[in-house]
Amino acid sequence: MKSIESILFEDYQVEPAALMEVAGRSVAEQVVSLANPKTVGVVAGKGNNGGDALTCARFLLDRGINVKVFSLESSVRLTYLLDEGAVVCKDIKQLQDCDVLVDGLFGYGFRPPAGEAYATLINEMNALSLPVVSIDMPSGLPAEGMVEEPIVQAELTVFLGLPKVNAVTGLGLMRSGRFVLDGLGYGRFLESHAESLAYSIESTDAEKIMASGIAMPYHKREAGLVSVVAGSEHFPGAALLVVKTLLLMGAGLVYIKSDQHVEELVISEFPQVVRGDGPGAKVIGPGLEDVSLALSMAATDFPKVIDAGGLRSEVLEHAKNAVITPHEGEAARLLNTSVEEVRRNRYNAAKRLYERFGHVVLLKGPGTIIYDGQRWLVIPINEPRLATGGTGDVLSGLIGFFLSRGMTLADAAVSAAYLHAKCASEFSTGLNLNKFIERIAESWWAHYDR
């Protein structure tokens, strides 16, 4: 199979230098709209990422913006800049007085580890504490594979052509900051020809998938049946959050199976809930301490989501037809490894969990990953508001709801993770979980009014 680049460059005779012009101009526009700078510092490495940076510098100079360049290599591009008044710096610290930094040290050609000299360079760039616009990827982040610090902390990253898989999840997503994608005029072509198995879910993809969960029920059974196995003496609220999510989303009938105290609490708050285990989708584990309950429910054929207290090897080995939703700590425990190891390669951790237990995996964290045995689907949202207690219970409720509407395990996980992250990012403060659930449900029900 020919590489996607050779198809572009050979078959369609696209000039790499022409792409660099489009890329350089695009980044320059982003720099101006981000910072409206008087002076820009440009860091250029030896490869084409550096070429993009020097091209960007030319567009900035041409707008009358002062440019200071730290370049690892001399080239005609650099000569032109110097002839036109750019200042060369031999030390990163000389860029301190700039308004913004353009990071063109490494792009997708970076191969870790950075080595001492480059690691120092990256640390020095970060120590300037300037807003950084990274070209294609924050330097130090490899496009694929193991992720290691140091990585440039960008405020904005301009993804060129396609988002690179490591830039949309975990540490890579955090270091990328906000991002924009410029397909350089070939975005659709690249997307349809890319061989990567990781796919970033855009809002249009998510809306399309979610639409399959819209029901016009004739009867409550058609609106979705869900049994919740959640809550315990220490975490009774988890059951309430799951049930509230299900009811507000529009589930037709909700059952609660837990200890007596939790069942009574849920029914006093939501009298329409039925005690015991019912038919239909299952939400197993939020706030659950009694593993035997999870064990007894996990082996049924009904589609189910297993979270928190249900995420035990003995439950998962036993379970059928499930999506499991670990955070990195739970993933590490299930894989018998460290959180750091999971974080270094989130894609691989999701895959290993699938191989170990055979369930669809939703790995939480910045840029949630869903792995269904064939492809990784990523929700490229880093939402700090979700790093709080109780949000996982809401997510489980959402997955259970979408499963009850007949979605596949992966589609239910994608729909839930997308809606969850999108609605969290609409808050201007931390999350009040009751309001969060209401916001999610309003967003969902708006589909019915279209």
Ligand SMILES: NC(=O)C1=CN([C@@H]2O[C@H](COP(=O)(O)OP(=O)(O)OC[C@H]3O[C@@H](n4cnc5c(N)ncnc54)[C@H](OP(=O)(O)O)[C@@H]3O)[C@@H](O)[C@H]2O)[C@@H](O)CC1
């Ligand atoms: N092709 C396209 O469609 C388009 C591509 N475009 C741009 O090209 C970028 C990719 O460019 P690229 O392939 O030249 O690689 P790049 O990221 O600049 O880095 C390679 C340099 O880093 C070096 N190096 C690597 N690892 C290292 C390490 N650990 N420690 C030290 N050095 C290390 C490596 O050295 P070498 O290993 O060769 O000795 C080489 O010098 C891409 O991200 C985008 O910005 C756009 O212009 C438009 C369209």
Ligand SMILES: [K+]
């Ligand atoms: K870069």
